[in-house]
Amino acid sequence: MTKLHDRTLLGRRTLLGAAGAATFAAPAIAQAPVSFAGRTIEFVIPFAEAGGSDVWARFLAPFLARHLPGQPNVIVRNVPGGGSITGSNDWAQRARPDGSSLFGPSASTHLPFLLGDRRVRYDYANWTPVIVSPTGGVVWVSTRTGITDGADIARLRGQELVFPSQGATGFDLVPILALHLLGLNVRYVFGMRGRGEARIAVERGDASIDHQTTPAYLSQVVPLVQAGQGVPLFSYGLPDAQGVVQRDPSFPDIPTFEEVYQRMHGRAPSGQAYEAYRAASTAAFAGQKPAVLLKSTPAPIIAAYRRAFEAIVADPELKARGEAVLGVYPQAVGDAADSLYRHATTISPEAREWARNFLTTTHNVRF
Amino acid sequence: MLDLLLSTLLDLLTLKHMTFMMVGVTVGLVIGVLPGLGGIAGLSLLLPFIYGMDQTSALAMLIGLVAVVPTADTFSSILMGIPGSSASQATVLDGFPLARQGEAARALAAAFFASMLGGMFGAIVLTAAVLAARPIILAFGSAELFMLTLFGLSTVAALSGGNLAKGVAAACLGLAFGMIGAAPATGEYRMDFDTLYLSDGLPLVIVGLGIFALPEMFDLLRGGGAIAKQGQSLGRGWFQGVRDVIRNPGLVLRCSGIGALIGAIPGIGGSVVDWIAYSHAMQTSKDRSQYGKGEIRGVIAPESANNAVQGGALLPTLLFGIPGSGSMAIFLAGMILLGLQPGPAMAERDLGITYTIIWSLAIANLLGTALCIALAPGIAKLTLVRYTLIAPFMVMVLCFAAFQATRSYYDLLALLAVGVLGVFMRRFGWSRPAFLIGFVLSLGAERYLYQAVQFSGWDFLTRPLVLVILALTLLSLWAGLRKSSGSGAINTEGAAEDSRASRMWPQLAFAAVVLGLFVFTFAEGMKNSYLALMFPVAVACVGGACALWVLFWQSRGAVASGSANFDTEAQAKDYGPWPFLGWFLGIVALTGLIGFFAALVLFFLAFLRVVARCPWWQVLVLTGAACTFILVLASSLNLLFPGGVLQAYLDLPWPLR
Structure with a gap:
């Protein structure tokens, strides 16, 4: 009523x-x-x-x-x-x-x-x-990086990751901001013509880290994860009615970016960088x-x-x-x-x- | 697996499924026949209808269309000299001269038969490869793709016409045009004049139509008569054409293979396959003197390749969800609307779907070929009709096809601009095929070089597959250059003998304009950051040097300049193409004032009355037919015509809106 x-x-x-x-x-x-x-x-x-x-x-x-x-x-x-x-x-x-x-x-x-x-x-x-x-999205890495479990994300800090991207001001702004906040060392290779090309660049071994939206993740990356070639790191999650980010219903087992940040840095993300990330990720996904x-x-x-x-x-x-x-x-x-x-x-x-x-x-x- | 192959075939061969396939084949035929409209427009037309259809019917319908377009688009390439779609641009080079010599029937028969064989080959490749294609597709990384673009560019050597410097300059000009828009490495906008329209780059369909179709149309109008020079029948060449194909089994097989392979590698795209096949035919021929003048092998090669592309292109689409071409992107959308997700499952759990697609491809190729052959005698009679009656319809379809690109008025302006460039390139013997190849491969070359260096440093040059492609590229260069400086020089732009001018200034002026364009490219390139400037600057330097070389020879006078002296207007006694360019300018300008539909009506009335000198009843009937046609097409695509100044002030009802 x-x-x-x-x-x-x-x-x-x-x-x-x-x-x-x-x-x-x-x-x-x-x-x-x-x-x-x-x-x-x-x-x-x-x-x-x-x-x-x-x-x-x-x-x-x-x-x-x-x-x-x-x-x-x-x-x-x-x-x-x-x-x-x-x-x-x-x-x-x-x-x-x-x-x-x-x-x-x-x-x-x-x-x-x-x-x-x-x-x-x-x-x-x-x-x-x-x-x-x-919709949602998941950031995942190739197991060639040496990690076989998303919980080991901190071990990625010692190496340079390669992210195939379509451009810094589009859709990929979200992982760019997220990975920056996490403090990972990522080199971006631009000029990809779609997430599909980026995904096979990782599968081929040219690149090591990538993100996919929900349908592509489920149909294309999950088989790679099952074959031991890929590992999910985090999802962008979905804000609830109060605007608090919850786990994505498509991937209840994958932690959100916020959870991973908390685990890596020991505190919840905040500040202008995080605000920018939240705005971008809500715009691009939720x-x-x-x-x-x-x-x-x-x-x-x-x-x-x-x-x-x-x-x-x-x-x-x-x-x-x-x-x-x-x-x-x-x-x-x-x-x-x-x-x-x-x-x-x-x-x-x-x-x-x-x-x-x-x-x-x-x-x-x-x- | 055999069980599954058989059961999917039986499932497809029911009345309902075959009916839907026929719908797809029929629409594909119509769309393919219309110049400039290809699989993208056709599939967009069908997409709204697949909602609620069962999967097999919908797939049969979509594939029916995809399979037939590269067969049917041959009609306008051979009969009108206008590429029916980007897949059969190369067919124009020899198919059209054959039609003008009264051998349209032979050329069409050869083309359709070759198309069918190519399409079947593609279906077989798909059947065999779908289980094992993943590693093959994965083997082609950025480094290999870069080498493939170089391989594509190496065909310029064979297609550069009588003067290599002009050919290379034309290819560089194409590369420069292709760089308009965002730079792949940094996203900086280059040469876009700060407009949104150019920020996406020039659409391929517009470049293809502008560079080939408009100049050809103006030329035919000047001729005044019908397309076929001898006003006789179409020739009894039907069986001759089929025999021509049967006599060249190796060529058909190799070109189908090239088509299927290039189609299967995402990133290169089907638009250059016809050129690669064409130059392959040329490079492997002992006698190359007839290429560009009506060599049947020049028809067989691209046609067998462009149908095989579809089978190949379905591989990355189905297995990786990466569309290999524009029409595959729409096919993919159709699959998702049907509730199908492409992915590795297509070779496992959903193998039945894949086989349904393959069978549809094979059967639709057969049906399409049969229909094309049945319709050919009727359609080919168009070449006997006075061209002034055909031209307004061509203008209408070209404009319509052009603004399919982004649905804006700028599409027409871009078509006009590229068309003017095409007129001059044709006139002065700057190879338009070379330009187009440069244009198509431009962003790919830059993107993949940058990515290859970023991914693996310059070491990428030592990858085994890279070395193999490099060897092929050198072989292709050698084969292309082998005879091009002797008597066997190929002229893609007309006969050299009639084109020795004594007045040099028009050629000098155009060469200077080309040089100016390279200077502009250089200056615009330098404004960018390091990664985005390398390519335009390099292209501008190479192209500029070639243009200077041409200028140098041309400035030495009519005789001393040798093959650099080329002007098809040298012996002309009329006003040249300008009056007809003026008519085209008229419809573009009028569209800017009162919108496309109203402008089209006025254009038809005026052109048919003034140029074609038709009696009023004929003017009205033809105009009415044109309007009906364009309205049906536009309403089924939910299309708004580009509006003009009038539409900005007045709120008019639909076709005028």
Whole structure:
């Protein structure tokens, strides 16, 4: 009951906020129940066909069509380019606040925003999430490093590890910050064209340490671990409702970064470096895939979307077929989505400044 | 294992599964025939439909499409001189001259038959290798991949046309164009003019279409007639073509092998396979005088290779989840949507799925070839139609294919810019194949050299497989250079005899522009940190030296300059390609004003009326047909056309939006 009440309040507030933009439309819509019958909803993805976000959106689109009032036609529209910045700038500038267009940014959209990339023309504060799909990741090493158990991580401190990376400002920022915090000596080899290439570089013996997202870890690295070629070190974990990082439900046996830090340094991680790591890891993993509407969209429409996604998450068919795409993660909707979204898209100015300086001094990144 | 092979085959051979495969094959055929659109566009078209399908049907449909595209794309390569997709660019070099000589039927038959054999070879390789391919794929690290890019670049020696310096300069220019965007080692943006569009680099499809298709189209328009020079039938060469293939079993086998191997190694990609196969055919021929003028072996080689690629490319896709090409990336997405995760399990627990894929590949290759042969006589009649009626359709499809790349107006601008460069390169005999090879291998060469040095230091040069590839590279260089300075020089850009100019200044001007581009590359390269500057600076120095060498010879006068003197416009009496370039510029500019769809309609009306001089009824019928076609295609891809100034101010309904 209280939850429902909260949502109505939130809705009213958003409606008031939007009143300036939609004075004319709002009262009319508020009276009639929201229906998208006969309309076409665009699910805009700032990436090309194939790839995680596209698959995710294509998987969700039929469910959305089923659960939105009026059963509209839902299509996925890919607007690729600029590592997702092109499509995001474009949507931020062009989308109309009428619920006809839903947007699906991802880690490579969040991270440039958090780091203050000058090409970014979008602002997450103008958007509101209707679902957030989390994922996880695991950092693992080859057994050629001499360790056969993740608990021996401290023994890696004496040697130089080689990490094949796609670039310091993208997705790999998370392990770069984590390994820096742990005090490991890592040499980064950039220019990998995907985590797959990086993984086989480790398997081949060219490199020694790597990270993978949940689906790739389960299907590609677990066989290596079983064959005695690889060892998991830590996962990025998943924050609970209070924002405290818990073990990833996909890997209940793998400790989180925080646990490993505690064991190595004898205290919990803190400071600007850790703050930057938390922001980056939430953006890249736990809060990786939100679907957003413009905040100025009339409240009844936002509420209709939120209810639709709550129904989708409860749909038995989604539970039956979803594991290959969504993993075992709880899909955040309602208030949980708001909280996860906020954590994944905000960073304190100090932590941002620290991260920019760090990247400039260690990896020669120019902002 | 045999049981499983048989049971998956029987499962596939049910009416339902075969129907879905036919859907895939049919869509693949249409997409393949359309120039510039390849497996990526085709699979994107099918992807929305696989939700809710059973795995076998969906896989049969997707593979049906993948298998047919490199067969069907031969149509536009041979009949129109426009690469049907990036997989059959090399087929244009000899296939198109054959069509113009009235031997389209022979060329098509040879191409389809070679394609089918290549596709079957790929399926067999996949069957045999899926159980043992892991170590092979793992053997190719960054060092080996770098050597393979060098091997690819060594084919420039054979493809550089009559003048080696121009060929090397063209390859360097391609390398420089390929370096636009983020540097692999540091992520610094180079030569991107601070734009988001160029920060991703130029899309390959646009470079391929701009450099080959636009110049060819302008040239055909100038000719005024139909594509086939003799206005006769298409020739009775169907059996001749099949016989040509049968007479070259070694070539088909070797090129299929090259295709399957390069396809299986993630990181090189299928886009250079056709060129490697083409130059291989050339290097191993005793008489090379007919290459570029209509040598059937020049058709057989790339076509047998580009179908074999698919079988090879499925290996890293299935076993490692690493797509070997753009279309494999989408196939991978399709697998995940079906609830299948690629990985080692595909050779163990999920072996049945793998065999379903292999059988689909083999059967779809057969079906596709049969359909292509059945349709060929009809489609080949296009070469007898007045080209001015075909050209507007080509413009439409090229623009559509171009903005498939990133769906923005900049795609059209990039196509125009590369097209202008292509017009000049063609005119002055700067090898466009060399340019394209440089472009495709550019980032790979830089990335893998940097990674190889980072991973294992310069010691990487002593790895055994590296030495083997090095030996092959030297062999390929030797074979390519063997005759290129004598009477057997290959001209990829037209006959040298008609191209001795007496007026040297246009050539000098273009060579100076090329030199200028290298100076720019050098200057832009120097702005970066050490790791990101080495490659552009080295390429600029080599390319600049070659351009200077060409300039030096050209400046000595028309006769003394020898093979450096090349200008296909030397004997021209008309206005050159400029009026038609003007028309193309017109549609691009108009798109910038009123959006693509409206611009297309106006372009059709004006072009058909003014250039083709059609009666009004014909103008309207053709324009209507074009609009219907493009609307169907765009709506099934959920595509928005690039908008113009008008769209920024007005909120228009869909096709105009």
